Amino acid sequence: IAVDVLFSHKPSYILPQNVEGYPATKEFLMKVVDILLDYIKAENDRGTKVLEFHHPNDLMQLLDLELPDNGLTLQQLLLDCSTTLKYQVKTGHPHYFNQLSCGLDVVSMAGEWLTATANTNMFTYEIAPVFILMEHVVLEKMRELIGWNTGDSILAPGGSISNLYAFLAARHKMFPQYKVRGLAAVGGQLVMFTSDQCHYSVKSCASVCGLGTDNCVMVPSDAAGRIIPSKLEELILERKAMGHIPFFVNATAGTTVIGAFDPIPQIADICQKYNLWLHVDAAWGGGLLLSKKYRHPRLSGIERADSVTWNPHKLMGALLQCSTIHFKEDGLLISCNQMSAEYLFMTDKLYDVQYDTGDKVIQCGRHNDIFKLWLQWRAKGTDGFEKLMDRLMELTEYMVKRIKQMSDKFYLILEPELVNVCFWYLPTRVRNMPHTSEREKILGEICPILKGRMMQSGTLMVGYQPDDRRPNFFRNIISSAAVTEADIDFLLAEMDRLGHDL
């Protein structure tokens, strides 16, 4: 088929509108794949930029995003694909360290391509038989890694919703009548507890589920960012004395900013003592369950939790999104959320309807987030995932060593427990200043400027943020399988090149 003939046509020329359209469809899709392959090649080439930054108004001028009355040609759609990727941040680039999810696992991406092609919903076995069985197998394996040989799990659209499902199940466990009678069934003020370092989605549960954030008690953490158990107990007793009903404690396994692990055994003891639900938000740190070398002491005691959030799209490198929520008690999830919609969850089907997992969640339509994880697990093996976890931690140790060797240019804020390396960059003019809160203030002001220079140069992306006890500081995340020691060396040299005169 002559290319111009093919591409002067509209999409009606390919399947499904044109039943003779397979050759044209193949031609079009192969060209889309070429565009994707060019992007993957560029993303893995250290000579390319991580990003080509433009301010929103400028980028809008560079793009043609308008929605036409009449459809465009296939050629234009291909151009649209290329232009889109031209201005996208290369999150798989070896010099991209900006978020908890970095990297591009090619097998997981191939899984996502198949997922898109299969284009099915995950609410019933009847339309997603293979994927439902894969969920069954993968989630059971993950519960085993947590330390359970029972229970139930589901995938959710991100860690925030996974945490919400834990909250809902906990409340249902303590007040099963809530589902039918609402707040009247509780008859008092529910209170939840979490550390002041936790992910904001925990606090959001209090708002979304009617506790009010006043009743999400933020428990102080220590210098390492770990919850202080004695403070937790103190605050539980304080709320009980006020006639409130403590019912839920969240322990974070890998906090978002500094990567701290709350001491699960001590928290579990307190939960046992006061009959509280223990949720472990291991969205970020859960991947270390795969590592014999690093699992303990960070995740010791996790098997005592009632629920665990674990996001394979973070440390394990599954493609976004892939979040799992696990419950020790089987049957709780379905009894909490089941609405038995009779148009979908008929009980007189020809197969065992326990495989219709849709009724376990408050969503109806649910994206297939399992295939890309299952295929990746087939590719790596459990041992391969362990090697990846150990490699990411090894690279983190390398970065800490290099920062200490270059202590005139970098100030390590604390020893990392995970792959979050938190530090300040020291421009020339502050190198002889004593490290006081005055200097920290200056260093905090430098972060956004240096980050801006990174983005304008397009050569590097490292995140910064303040936290509850210090001004802006850089938080480097190593969660991409593409990263090597040389990339860490590049990162440090590039920050110095861009920032020495600040």
Ligand SMILES: O=C(O)c1cc(=O)cc(C(=O)O)o1
């Ligand atoms: O899935 C992620 O990549 C992610 C989720 C967060 O909540 C926070 C961050 C982050 O702070 O980088 O990343």
